[in-house]
Amino acid sequence: MIEDVKQVLAMHRLMVQSRVLDEACCEESAHWFPSQGEEAVPVGTFYGLRPDDVCAPAYRGAPIVYLMRGMTLEQVWAGALGKRTSFGRGRHFSFTAPIELRVFPYIAGDLGPIISQATGAAFAQRYRKSDAVTAVSFGDGTSNRGDFHEAVNLGAAWRLPIVYVIQNNHWAISMPIEKATAAKRLADRAAGYGIPGVAVDGNDVLAVHTAVQEAVRRARAGHGPTLIEAETFRMRGHIAADTASYRAPEEVEEWRGRDPIQRLEARLADAGVLSAEDAQAVWAEAAQEVGEAKAAAQRHPDILPTDLGLDEMFATPLREA
C-alpha cells in the first residue's frame, strides 16, 4: 500500500541521489565511508522532520541528511574535495554540516559521544518547553559503547523527546555484530531502559519511516524516547579503500538481492506510480546533478595555510593584560 505517493517518490529520489553521490565520493576519496545499501535508514529516519527538530545522523550516509536539511550538493562536494568553501574550511572531514540547519556535527573521530549530545539537544527542547524533538542514528558497533548505555538510560529516565535509531549494518569495520553481542536483537535492549524497542526492516524505507514517525509522535507528546533497530547491511568496506576481505562474499551477495532502492522501485512499479522509464529518469537526473555539482565545486578556491585559524580557538577572547 502506498498511501502518500508524493512523499514516497521524494524518498525514492533521495535514496537514488544518496547512492549516486556516495559512489562518486568513493571514487574521489579512498577514505570515504561508503553507505551503499543503507540508504533507507537515513532517508526513512530523517525525512519529514520539522525545521526546528534536531538531526544527528550516523556518519555513514549522513550527506543525504545534510541535503535534506538544506545543504546543496555543491556544498557537500566542497567538503568532499577539501575546498575552502567547505563547512569547516578544511578543519575536519566532510561529514559535518552547518549547525544552523539543526544538524549536529560530527566533531571528533570517536563514536558514541553524539548520542548524549543529541540527548542534550532533547534536554534543551524540554528546558525551553518546545515541542521540537531530536532524532539520532548510529551504528550497531556504536551501540556497544558505554555512551549508548548512559545516554539512552538518561534520555529514558527523563522522558526526553528523542528517537534513538540503530543503523544495524552488521559490521563494525571487521567485527560482525554476532560476535560483538549475545543479544539476538539490538532493539531488545530497550527493555532494560523501560522504553519501547522496535525492530524494523532497515532496507524498507517505508517501514523505517513509519516506525520513526510513530516514535516522533510519542516524543512530541511527551511520552519519551523510543529505541529503533533498523537492520540493513554494509555492502562495501568500512572505507572506500577497504576490500572487506575478512567476510564471506556470499553474505554480501545475499544482501545484494535485498537492495533497498531496487525493492522500492519494484513496489512502486507494482503500485503503478513509477514506471521503469520514470525510475531511469530519476537515476539520470541524479547523475547529472551530482556531476554538475562536482564540476562546480572543483572550481572553488583551495584551502590556504592561513586557514589553520590560530586566532580562532575561542569565542570569548582573552583580555590583554
Next chain:
Amino acid sequence: MPGKRMTFVEALVEGIREEMRRDPNVFVLGQDIGPFGGSLRSTLGLWEEFGPARIFDTPISESAAAGVCLGAALEGLRPILDISFGEFLASAMPQLVLHAPVVHWLTLGKARVPLTIRTKVGEGPYGGHPQCFEAWFTHVPGLKVVMPSTPADAKGLMKAAIRDDDPVLFFEHMYLYHGVRDVVPDGEHLVPIGRAEVKRPGKDVTVAATAWMVHRALQAAHQFAAEGIEVEVLDLRTLAPLDTATLLASVRKTGRLVVAHEAWKIGGLGAEVAATVAEQAFGSLRAPIVRVGAPHTPVPAHPTIRRAFLPDAQGIADAVHAVMKYAA
C-alpha cells in the same frame, strides 16, 4: 574594599546563584546537587531557590552528563556541569577533550560552547578523591582551565566562566572549600580568565603556585621575610591559557623561579611554566628553575603517608633556599 567574609565554597555558590538569577539559560546538572546540596556542599541552597526546573540531579553517568551539557550548549543554553570530583573527569574524557573544545574552531565560530565544568580536587576534609589531574587538560587546545585560591577569585572567576562562550574547566580545591574564609567584594565582582595575580610582591625570587600551594607559598614567604629574603608569590589562577606576560614580568624582576603545585611534578603544569620562562626569559634567570610537586606515586590514603606525599611549605622553603644559593 567593602565586602563580606565568606568561605571559598560559599563564594562559589554565590557566584553561581547570581548568574542563575541574571540569565534563565543557566542551569546546573550533576550528581547529588539537588536536595543533598552537592558533595561538600558545593551547591548548597541552589535547589531551594531554583528547584527542579534549573537544578538537575543525574544518575552516575559522567559521560552522558557531559554530552547532554554539550548538546544543550550547542542549542544555546549555558550549562554548569558539576562533576563531583576531578577523578571522575576521566569518565567523561571524550566529551571534555575531543568534542567540547573543538566545536568553535571547527565550525568557524558558528557554534559556541558556553559550558562551565566545575570539579573538586586535592587534599580535603575527608581525604577522598584527592588526585589532581588538571595538567591533562592544559594540554588540550580550546579549553580554558582555571583554579583559584581565594574566595574572592572563586566567585569572580566562576561568574566569568559562566558568562564565557567557551568551555571552562573550573578546579575547586577541597582543602580551601571550608578551610579559607576571606573578604569577597560586594556588587558585580568578576575576575578575568587568563590573568595571574601577584598575591605578595617581592624582589628576590618568584614562587608561581596554584590553589592550596598559594597559601603554603605565602606561609613560606612570611618566614623568609624575617631572613631578609623577599619572595614574590604569583597565583597563576588560570592554568590555560597561561598568563605568560605576568609570569615573565615577575621573573624578569626577581631572576629566580620556583613553581609549586599539589599535582605530580612529572609532566605537571610546572614543567610548562618552567619551559616558558626558560624559552622567553633565560637571560633574566640568575638560578636554575626549581619545581615543587608531588612524588610519582598515586595519592596515598593514610594520613602519615599522605603527609609524606603532599608538597608543603617546607618543600617550598627548601626550593627557595636552593635558588637563593645562586648569587646575583
